[in-house]
Amino acid sequence: MLDVLIVGGGGAGLTASMLLSRLGVDHLLVSSLQATSVLPKAHVLNQRTMEILSDLGISETIYERGTPPEQMRYSGWYAGLAGPTGDYGRRFGLVESWGCGGLSDDWAAASSQRQTNLPQIRLEPILKARAEELAPGRIRFGHELTTFTTDADGVTATVLERGSGHTYEVRARYLLACDGGRTVGRRLGVVMEGARDLARIATVHLSADLSAFAHDPEVLIRWLTLPHTGGGATMVPMGPDHWGPDSEEWVVHLNYAADDPRGLDDEQVAADLRTALGLEDHPLTVHLITRWSIEGVVADRFRDGRVFLLGDAAHRHPPTGGLGLNSAIQDAANLSWKLAAVLHSHADERLLDTYEPERKPVTARNVQRSVENALNHIVTSQAASIVPGADPETNWRQMRRLWSGLPEDAEYARAVRRAIAGQSMEFNEHNIEYGYTYASAAIVGDGTPEPDNPDPIRLYQPCARPGHPLPHAWLEDDHGHRLPVHDLVRPGRFLLIAGEDGHDWCRAAAKLADAWPLDAVRVGHLDGDLLDPRSTWTRHRGHGPAGAVLVRPDRFVAWRAQEPADTAAQLSQALQSILGQATTP
Incomplete structure (x- = not known):
C-alpha cells in the first residue's frame, strides 16, 4: 500500500510530491494531462512560496529564469499603449509592487528570499523535473483517476493510462486532491461557496516586439485605460529571455460583458486586442486565447475522511494579487509535514484534523482579498471617468485633465492619484502574503x-x-x-x-x-x-x-x-x- 496518492500535477500536486519525497513518504502522482500547463496563468511567487521552493532546491533556477528584480519594481497605469498622438501610452500612475524588487527594507527584513515572477507555463516544468528527480517513476502524466472509493484504512483508486488504454489499481492510505476540483471534490459532493461570474475576461497570449511602445523597464504589470474605446486592458510581460519592454511574449487581459458575444469569437477578440493596444498593423502572433470569469470561491470542507483538498480544488481566486498559486503551494507545505509525522508514527492522526482549521481561514481571506483587489480596479477606473461608448475625444479631454496642470483639474487629478495609491492593497499586501x-x-x-x-x-x-x-x-x-x-x-x-x-x-x-x-x-x-x-x-x-x-x-x-x-x-x-x-x- 502506498502512503499517499496525489491526483493532479499542477503547483499544489508537484509541490506536495517534492515535499513528501524529502520527508521519506512513499507516494504516487497521477495527472490526466499529458504535460504541464500550456497557459501562462499565475506568475507572481511571493516570499513564503520562495522559501518553500528554496527548501526544495529550485529557487535559484526560478530566480535565474524569472523577471529580474529591477524589472518588477512597480505597477503602472497608462492612457492606452500606442496611437496617433503623444498622449497614447502616457503614464499617469505608479505604485511600488511586491517589495519594489528588493528595495523595500520591510520586505528584506521579512525573509532571506525575495519575491519573483515566473509564468506558470515555465514554472511547472521546473517543478516537474525536480519532482521526477526526487521520486523517479512516481510522477505519471497522462494517467487519469477514473474512480475511487474510501474506507477506514485508505483509498482504492482506478487509474487509466490514457496512451495505452490500460487501467490499474492503486491502494493508498491518503489521497490528495490537487486536480482543480475537476474530479475528486465533485465525486465527494464538495460544494464551492462564494462569488461567481463577477466579470468575463478574454486572455490573449501573444508574441510581439512592443519595445517601441511599452516604456518604463521597471514596470511589471501595465493597467491601460483606453479613452479611444472607453474600456481597459492589462498587459503582463512573459519573457522568456528578456523582460520589461523587451519581453518576447505578453499576456493581455480584455474585459467583456457577460452578454457580449464578441468575447466568444477568437477573430473578434484578436481584432479587439489590436484596437485596444493601438496596434492595427503591428506584427504580432497570437498563441492562444482563453476565456474565464472572475470568481472567488472556497470549498465547504478541505478534508473528507482520507481525502484532502489542496489548491484550486479547495479555493479559486481572481488573479489580482497573485494569491492563488501561492496559496496552493502553501497548502502543500502545511499538510505534507503532518502526513509524514503521522505516517512515521511521530504523531496521532488527530494532527491531520488541523489542516482545515489552519488553511481554510487563511485561504478564505486570500480569496476575499483577491476579489476586493479586483473590485478596487473598478473604483480606480471609475475615478478616471472614462465612459464606455462615449465619443473618444470626450474621453480624451477628460483623461488629459490628469496632466493639464490647470487649477480646475487639480481635484480630479488628485482623486485619480488617490484611487491608484489605494492599489497598494493589492501590490503591497505584505501581511496577507507573509504574516498570516x-x-x-x-x-x-x-x-x-x-x-x-x-x-x-x-x-x-x-x-x-x-x-x-x-x-x-x-x-x-x-x-x-x-x-x-x-x-x-x-x-x-x-x-x-x-x-x-x-x-x-x-x-x-x-x-x-x-x-x-x-x-x-x-x-x-x-x-x-x-x-x-x-x-x-x-x-x-x-x-x-x-x-x-x-x-x-x-x-x-x-x-x-x-x-x-x-x-x-x-x-x-x-x-x-x-x-x-x-x-x-
Missing part, C-alpha cells in the same frame, strides 16, 4: 495578546508568538558565517530555539529527541550556539535569556515558554499537544 497566522490544536497558545497592527493588510510585524510565522533573522556561527534562522529548521523536524541562558531547554530537548524529531539551539546576542549580531531575533522572540520557542517543521511557531521550570515536562507536554498524542511515547 494559524490557530488550531497544533498550536499551543501562551496567553499573550495578538500584536496591535495599524494596517493588517499592508504591514507585516514579525513576532514569535505561537501561531505566527517564524521571524527572519540573520545569525552567525563561531566562524563568522552568516545564515538565516529559517535554515535551522530541517525537513520534518521541530526546532527548539532557546535563549542564551537556555541550557536546560537544550538538555531537555536532547533527551526527548529519541521520541520525537526535535533539534535544539541556543541563540543570543552575546552568547549561544549561534549569535544574533543585530539583535533581530532578540527583538522578536518575546521571551528573556532563559526562555524558548518551539518551531514546527513548516516554520510556524507552535509554543513559547518564558522560564525553564521543569523543562522536560513542559516540552514533552507541548509536543504531545501539538502532535495530537494522548500519552507520552
Whole structure:
C-alpha cells in the first residue's frame, strides 16, 4: 500500500510530491494531462512560496529564469499603449509592487528570499523535473483517476493510462486532491461557496516586439485605460529571455460583458486586442486565447475522511494579487509535514484534523482579498471617468485633465492619484502574503495578546508568538558565517530555539529527541550556539535569556515558554499537544 496518492500535477500536486519525497513518504502522482500547463496563468511567487521552493532546491533556477528584480519594481497605469498622438501610452500612475524588487527594507527584513515572477507555463516544468528527480517513476502524466472509493484504512483508486488504454489499481492510505476540483471534490459532493461570474475576461497570449511602445523597464504589470474605446486592458510581460519592454511574449487581459458575444469569437477578440493596444498593423502572433470569469470561491470542507483538498480544488481566486498559486503551494507545505509525522508514527492522526482549521481561514481571506483587489480596479477606473461608448475625444479631454496642470483639474487629478495609491492593497499586501497566522490544536497558545497592527493588510510585524510565522533573522556561527534562522529548521523536524541562558531547554530537548524529531539551539546576542549580531531575533522572540520557542517543521511557531521550570515536562507536554498524542511515547 502506498502512503499517499496525489491526483493532479499542477503547483499544489508537484509541490506536495517534492515535499513528501524529502520527508521519506512513499507516494504516487497521477495527472490526466499529458504535460504541464500550456497557459501562462499565475506568475507572481511571493516570499513564503520562495522559501518553500528554496527548501526544495529550485529557487535559484526560478530566480535565474524569472523577471529580474529591477524589472518588477512597480505597477503602472497608462492612457492606452500606442496611437496617433503623444498622449497614447502616457503614464499617469505608479505604485511600488511586491517589495519594489528588493528595495523595500520591510520586505528584506521579512525573509532571506525575495519575491519573483515566473509564468506558470515555465514554472511547472521546473517543478516537474525536480519532482521526477526526487521520486523517479512516481510522477505519471497522462494517467487519469477514473474512480475511487474510501474506507477506514485508505483509498482504492482506478487509474487509466490514457496512451495505452490500460487501467490499474492503486491502494493508498491518503489521497490528495490537487486536480482543480475537476474530479475528486465533485465525486465527494464538495460544494464551492462564494462569488461567481463577477466579470468575463478574454486572455490573449501573444508574441510581439512592443519595445517601441511599452516604456518604463521597471514596470511589471501595465493597467491601460483606453479613452479611444472607453474600456481597459492589462498587459503582463512573459519573457522568456528578456523582460520589461523587451519581453518576447505578453499576456493581455480584455474585459467583456457577460452578454457580449464578441468575447466568444477568437477573430473578434484578436481584432479587439489590436484596437485596444493601438496596434492595427503591428506584427504580432497570437498563441492562444482563453476565456474565464472572475470568481472567488472556497470549498465547504478541505478534508473528507482520507481525502484532502489542496489548491484550486479547495479555493479559486481572481488573479489580482497573485494569491492563488501561492496559496496552493502553501497548502502543500502545511499538510505534507503532518502526513509524514503521522505516517512515521511521530504523531496521532488527530494532527491531520488541523489542516482545515489552519488553511481554510487563511485561504478564505486570500480569496476575499483577491476579489476586493479586483473590485478596487473598478473604483480606480471609475475615478478616471472614462465612459464606455462615449465619443473618444470626450474621453480624451477628460483623461488629459490628469496632466493639464490647470487649477480646475487639480481635484480630479488628485482623486485619480488617490484611487491608484489605494492599489497598494493589492501590490503591497505584505501581511496577507507573509504574516498570516494559524490557530488550531497544533498550536499551543501562551496567553499573550495578538500584536496591535495599524494596517493588517499592508504591514507585516514579525513576532514569535505561537501561531505566527517564524521571524527572519540573520545569525552567525563561531566562524563568522552568516545564515538565516529559517535554515535551522530541517525537513520534518521541530526546532527548539532557546535563549542564551537556555541550557536546560537544550538538555531537555536532547533527551526527548529519541521520541520525537526535535533539534535544539541556543541563540543570543552575546552568547549561544549561534549569535544574533543585530539583535533581530532578540527583538522578536518575546521571551528573556532563559526562555524558548518551539518551531514546527513548516516554520510556524507552535509554543513559547518564558522560564525553564521543569523543562522536560513542559516540552514533552507541548509536543504531545501539538502532535495530537494522548500519552507520552
